[in-house]
Amino acid sequence: MAGPDATPATPRRVRHHPLAVQLTTAGAAGLALLAVLGTTTGLGGVGLGGGLLVLALGGALLARSGVSSLGPAGGVTLLRLVLVAGVAALVAQHLAGRPVPTAVLVGLAVAALVLDAVDGWVARRTGTSTDVGARFDMETDAFLLLLLAVHVAADLGPWVLLVGGMRYLFVAAGWVWPWLEGELPPRYAAKVVAALQGIALVVASTRLLPGWADVALVGAALLALVWSFGVSVEHLARQPRTPTPGPTTPAVGLSWWRGLATGLAVLALVAALVAPRDPSALAWGSYLRVPLEGVVGLALLVLLPDRARRPLAVVAGVVIGLGAVLTAFDVGFVSVLARPFDPILDSPLIADGAGFVGSTYGPVAEVAAVVVAVLLAVVLVGGLGLAARRVAGAADRHRRATLRVLGALGGVWLVAAVAGLTVAPGVPVAAATTAAATVDRAARIRTALADAERFRAESGSDAWAATPGPDLLGALRGKDVVVAVVESYGRSALADPGLATTVTPALDAGQARLTGAGYGARSGFLTSSVVGSGSWLAHATLLSGLRVDNQQRYLTLTSSDRLTLSAAFARAGWETVAVQPGTTRAWPEGRFYGYRRAYSVHDLGYRGPSFGWASMPDQVVLDRLSRLELDRPDRGPVMAEVDLVSSHAPWTPLPRMVAWDALGDGSGFADQAAPGAVGRTDAQVRADYARSIAYTTDALTSWVQRSADPNLVLVVVGDHQPALTVTGPGAGRDVPVSVVSRDPAVLDRIGSWGFTPGLRPAPDAPTWPMEAFRDRFLAAYSGPPGQ
Numbered sequence: 001m002a003g004p005d006a007t008p009a010t011p012r013r014v015r016h017h018p019l020a021v022q023l024t025t026a027g028a029a030g031l032a033l034l035a036v037l038g039t040t041t042g043l044g045g046v047g048l049g050g051g052l053l054v055l056a057l058g059g060a061l062l063a064r065s066g067v068s069s070l071g072p073a074g075g076v077t078l079l080r081l082v083l084v085a086g087v088a089a090l091v092a093q094h095l096a097g098r099p100v101p102t103a104v105l106v107g108l109a110v111a112a113l114v115l116d117a118v119d120g121w122v123a124r125r126t127g128t129s130t131d132v133g134a135r136f137d138m139e140t141d142a143f144l145l146l147l148l149a150v151h152v153a154a155d156l157g158p159w160v161l162l163v164g165g166m167r168y169l170f171v172a173a174g175w176v177w178p179w180l181e182g183e184l185p186p187r188y189a190a191k192v193v194a195a196l197q198g199i200a201l202v203v204a205s206t207r208l209l210p211g212w213a214d215v216a217l218v219g220a221a222l223l224a225l226v227w228s229f230g231v232s233v234e235h236l237a238r239q240p241r242t243p244t245p246g247p248t249t250p251a252v253g254l255s256w257w258r259g260l261a262t263g264l265a266v267l268a269l270v271a272a273l274v275a276p277r278d279p280s281a282l283a284w285g286s287y288l289r290v291p292l293e294g295v296v297g298l299a300l301l302v303l304l305p306d307r308a309r310r311p312l313a314v315v316a317g318v319v320i321g322l323g324a325v326l327t328a329f330d331v332g333f334v335s336v337l338a339r340p341f342d343p344i345l346d347s348p349l350i351a352d353g354a355g356f357v358g359s360t361y362g363p364v365a366e367v368a369a370v371v372v373a374v375l376l377a378v379v380l381v382g383g384l385g386l387a388a389r390r391v392a393g394a395a396d397r398h399r400r401a402t403l404r405v406l407g408a409l410g411g412v413w414l415v416a417a418v419a420g421l422t423v424a425p426g427v428p429v430a431a432a433t434t435a436a437a438t439v440d441r442a443a444r445i446r447t448a449l450a451d452a453e454r455f456r457a458e459s460g461s462d463a464w465a466a467t468p469g470p471d472l473l474g475a476l477r478g479k480d481v482v483v484a485v486v487e488s489y490g491r492s493a494l495a496d497p498g499l500a501t502t503v504t505p506a507l508d509a510g511q512a513r514l515t516g517a518g519y520g521a522r523s524g525f526l527t528s529s530v531v532g533s534g535s536w537l538a539h540a541t542l543l544s545g546l547r548v549d550n551q552q553r554y555l556t557l558t559s560s561d562r563l564t565l566s567a568a569f570a571r572a573g574w575e576t577v578a579v580q581p582g583t584t585r586a587w588p589e590g591r592f593y594g595y596r597r598a599y600s601v602h603d604l605g606y607r608g609p610s611f612g613w614a615s616m617p618d619q620v621v622l623d624r625l626s627r628l629e630l631d632r633p634d635r636g637p638v639m640a641e642v643d644l645v646s647s648h649a650p651w652t653p654l655p656r657m658v659a660w661d662a663l664g665d666g667s668g669f670a671d672q673a674a675p676g677a678v679g680r681t682d683a684q685v686r687a688d689y690a691r692s693i694a695y696t697t698d699a700l701t702s703w704v705q706r707s708a709d710p711n712l713v714l715v716v717v718g719d720h721q722p723a724l725t726v727t728g729p730g731a732g733r734d735v736p737v738s739v740v741s742r743d744p745a746v747l748d749r750i751g752s753w754g755f756t757p758g759l760r761p762a763p764d765a766p767t768w769p770m771e772a773f774r775d776r777f778l779a780a781y782s783g784p785p786g787q
Contacts, residue, residue: 023059026078030055033086041101043089049288050092054085054143062136076118077137083112084144091151105151106205112144113198141194142167148201156204156215163197163222166229171260182236193228196221262394265387270294272320272384274431277330277340289431290413299406301392302399309392317388321381323434326441334724339531342444342550448552455553458546459560464568464778472572475749475781479741480630481569481639481713485539486696487582487614487648488689489718491525491734492727494760499690499726506694507760510701514740514759517705520747522755523738525767528720531733535582538719538770539641543593545774558592565774567594569639577629579604579642581621582614595641599628608666614645616666617655618696621645622703623663630707637711644696649723651688652680657698660706682725689726697759704740714740716759717773736761737773749780 034051037043043051058081090105116137142164149164162169170180200221204214273291297316301309329341395402417430464472493503514521529541529549540548540557543564548554563571570576576595580587583600590598604624606616621642629638646655655672662668680688704714718735721727738759741747753776756762768776 022075022078023062026082027055027059029079030082030085033082034089037086037089037104041090041093041104042098043093044098047089047093047098047100051085051089054088055081058085058140076115077140080112080115080137080140080144083108083115084140084147087112087144087147091147094151094154102206106202109144109148109198109202109205112140113195113202116141116198141198145197145201148198148205152201152204152214152218155207156211156218159222160201160204160218163201163218163225166225168264170229170232179239180233180236182239184232184235187228187231190228190232193221193224196224258394262390265390268384268387269317269320269391272324272327272380273434275324275327276427276433277327277437278334279331286427289427289429290409290416291434292413292430292432293434295406295409295413298391298395299403299410302395302402302406306396309396310389313388313392314385317385318381320388320434321384323437324380324384325377327437330437340440340444342448448550451550452552452556455546456556456560459544459557459562462545462563464775465561465563467563467568467782469571469573471782472568472778473574473781474572476713476746478637479711479713479743479746480637480709481574481715482625483542483565483639483641483715483717484700485535485542485641485643486693486700486716486718487535487643487645488720488722489647489693489696489735490528490721490727490731491736492721492731493690493693494736495763496727496731498686499693502687502690503693503697504760506697507758510697511759513701513705517708518710518742519704519740520742520744520757521738521740521759522747522750522753522757523736523759523761524753524755524765525734525761526717526737526770526773527767528718528733528735528770530720532720532723535643535719541770542717542719542773543641545771547769547771558589560592562592564593565777566639566641567592568778570594570596574637574639575629575635577638577640579621579625579628579640581606581616582643582645582648593641597629599624604628606666608669609672611646611653611655611669611672612648612650614648617669617699618644618646619655619657619660619699619703620663620666620669622699623660626703626707630709644700646699647689647692647696649689651685651692654688654692654695657695657702660702686726689722701759710742712740712742713746714738715777716740734767735770753780 030051034043034048037051038048086108087105090100090108094100146164146168149160149162153160200217203209204218207214209217270291271287273294274287274289276286301313301316304312326341333339333341413430416428421429493499494507511521526542528538529547530537534549537548537550537554540546540554543566544557544562545565546553546557546562548557566576566578571594576597578587578590578593578595578598580598581601581604583598584602585600587598587600601615604616604621606620606624608616608620611617621644625640625642629635629640653672655669658668700714700716704712715737717737720735721731721733724731738761739747739750739755740759754766756765
């Protein structure tokens with residue numbers, strides 16, 4: 001082996017095959033590889049399309065490079081491109097929701113990474129290193145990392161995309177700050193860091209390590225990459241600035257980067273225009289569509305004079321960006337609330353979501369989430385504005401070709417629309433997603449404005465409003481009435497076999513406790529006004545007798561003099577209280593509901609650990625209700641609404657029951673709280689949800705058993721179904737409701753309701769709208785209005 005002072009070997013004389021021959025050979029090899037993958041792995045149309053696209057784009061770019069041959073080193077890189085096309089095919093197949101053999105994907109990726117060392121060695125050995133070959137090698141490396149990052153991000157999260165996308169972000173930054181396009185000296189550390197990215201992503205792709213180990217490995221690789229790019233940026237920032245090359249002195253490769261920038265701008269705009277609003281349609285095929293708005297909009301921009309084109313292009317891009325932000329909100333709201341985002345009525349839910357992050361993960365996480373969301377929105381809106389300007393400028397420079405392409409795309413759109421062609425079930429090739437979303441949002445705004453006036457009239461019409469106190473709730477005189485609202489307790493907890501195996505035994509055990517203590521129960525279903533979130537809207541619906549499903553209705557209701565169920569108890573002489581462990585701020589609406597006292601989380605004297613959003617266990621909440629109200633010797637009958645929130649998302653960490661006499665200030669729970677809300681699978685989330693309902697059932701029924709109060713009447717009701725992550729689509733809005741009492745006369749009063757005996761309503765038990773409960777309850781225990 002030659003030492004450090006040895007004379008370099010004289011480059012060998014090598015034969016250079018013409019570029020056309022090399023590209024043809026590589027294309028044939030690529031087709032053969034895709035054919036083999038199609039036969040052995042079941043590669044479908046999406047995967048084959050992805051592989052062919054990589055081969056076609058790579059060949060087209062090399063054909064325009066102006067070189068006559070890539071030489072032997074370039075031939076090795078062409079082989080790597082073929083392997084990368086195979087990786088692209090498998091990744092595309094994976095994104096389309098079809099399984100791919102991990103061993104094959106990893107094998108192709110490893111082979112491509114190993115050959116990365118071979119082509120450099122061949123170039124040095126044969127003395128055939130060229131700028132085009134070096135650029136080709138670098139782009140192949142970068143694209144392979146991007147593909148692997150996309151594949152791994154499906155398991156570890158979107159942050160992994162930074163590993164594969166860092167270089168592309170660096171290139172994009174160079175469009176704004178041209179000094180970033182300066183020459184960089186070779187750095188051995190940079191090569192090591194680049195190799196580390198490939199190794200980390202390949203290891204994570206194997207899924208052989210625990211999830212936390214994959215996160216740690218890829219995270220370390222990302223940190224090293226950030227450091228490496230930081231060193232490069234610092235070096236370029238220290239270099240003297242040079243004038244940007246003009247039209248007569250084009251920089252080497254400038255047209256390449258302009259074309260790449262324009263292509264990325266087109267892809268970004270198309271993705272924003274066709275992005276689905278329904279998370280169930282978030283598949284690879286959803287983005288392989290023709291957007292009518294893009295075809296028509298670009299055609300109009302091309303035909304406009306230059307003075308108007310540029311500003312209008314920016315405006316159009318900004319509008320598309322705003323639409324993309326709203327689409328992202330739609331996806332989130334459908335995932336949690338089973339409905340799209342309403343820009344007029346849902347703004348309070350955004351703040352509520354931020355508060356949920358803060359109460360679950362801490363104030364730093366809340367601030368970080370808000371900052372990241374705002375930055376992403378600004379980048380998306382501003383970036384799409386600049387992208388539209390760039391595309392419009394490029395289209396104007398190639399007006400004739402652009403109009404021909406747009407005409408062809410318009411024809412494709414029309415044929416696809418008439419023929420009903422789809423890329424996936426319910427996802428048409430002929431897309432008009434943005435236009436349809438705009439029309440739908442406009443209709444929602446009109447409906448919201450009209451609904452405000454209609455609801456104001458509804459809230460002012462109340463048959464029970466003038467009923468005097470002595471005529472209200474006479475059948476419950478001398479009873480303590482507790483309305484226990486169980487967070488996220490929906491029909492799915494009973495009907496979904498995967499959840500019922502945990503919840504049903506808890507309900508049966510709870511019923512056994514009640515029966516042993518002499519209590520009976522009757523149960524049915526109510527249809528809540530909300531799904532997944534918005535508990536205060538469900539509470540308002542239950543107590544007011546009106547359907548409250550948005551914030552505007554809530555504000556209208558709470559500013560009216562509508563008689564709520566709790567206010568009816570107050571009018572009839574009960575001491576009315578609300579126990580709300582989820583309330584952290586002032587609650588002026590308590591006066592509207594008729595509560596004389598309201599206890600927030602700060603009033604309950606809990607000193608134990610926080611259990612996420614549900615800061616204290618339900619067992620403590622029920623104990624505080626007894627201590628603060630029911631155990632007072634000088635009191636009259638009490639009507640209390642108590643919110644049980646241990647079953648609130650994210651359903652981890654979960655408390656466990658402790659001895660009632662050992663509750664104290666809650667410090668006995670110190671060994672129970674532990675982090676765990678991050679990184680869970682959907683199956684783990686569902687299991688945790690079911691355990692939370694079982695825990696609340698245990699706490700509530702053991703509390704009733706322990707109190708043994710013969711005058712206690714308990715109403716147990718869920719506020720809404722949990723998020724779609726738990727229930728899946730189409731689960732509905734129904735929640736269980738139960739009435740519990742030791743007095744047979746109390747249960748006889750609701751005999752006509754047809755409810756099922758016990759805490760577990762039968763699947764065919766009566767189901768009412770939640771807004772019907774107030775009137776039925778008042779009628780059952782007061783008689784008809786006026787009597």
